[in-house]
Amino acid sequence: MFEHEWKCHWGQVDPAGIAYYPRLVDAMHEAGEEFMESIGISYWDVKEFDMDLPLVAMDMEFRKPVFVGDTISIEVEPDIGNKSLGFDFTARHEDGAVAFEGHEQHVCVDEDKQSMVIPDKVREPLEEAIE
Template sequence: MHFTFPQKVLFKHCDPAGIVFYPRFFEMINDAVETLFSDLLGWPFEDMHAEAGVPTAAFDVRFKRPCRHGDQLELRLTLTRLGRSSLSLTTRAVRQDTVCFEADQTLVCVDSEGRPAAWPEHVRARIEDIMEAQT
């Protein structure tokens, strides 16, 4: 695990039964990824989006346990593979040692025209450092 993002399940995340409506998990993952880029990689979205972006190219999610209003989740992000313009990562949402969902995601660094672009050198170096420290 390379980054942890605390997430309380709020009323806005839930359906009328008080269970998280599954598209809200994608918003939570995006919040965690945005914070990872800002806090861990030093490339905040508000700076990045002037000339680049990191859209998600692929998602594979496995829902294991329901989450309910008031649950305290910990989203644990692990960087798994770095390509020329791609980054794969896994997010595990954990509630008191119980995995609620796992998501494998691939981001692609794109230029201002939306075409794949190599990672900026400072970002690539930071990702490599983080991934090497974990091995």
């Protein structure tokens, strides 16, 4: 399982000192990007395969606030479909308490923005990462 650490800084909180929710969305997406880079495929690199992976759905459920100075660990679990790629995220505080859970769903599209089967050069490293 891939994990990405994220620290909440002063500029990322609301007046109550709690992480402003769009920053947690950013942190979640950043964890997905870091996972892809860890297997040798960045979102930008997929263009060399004449494809793209736009986000088509996303959801989050907040469980425990993240305060300024907190570091959370975001677990990333990919879900590989034929023409889609999903990510399930679980963010945990240092004590193991769940801060949030989320999901992103991407679809694989060609240059004309039509859905396409995920190419083997992308699928194979994804499958190796979850074995």
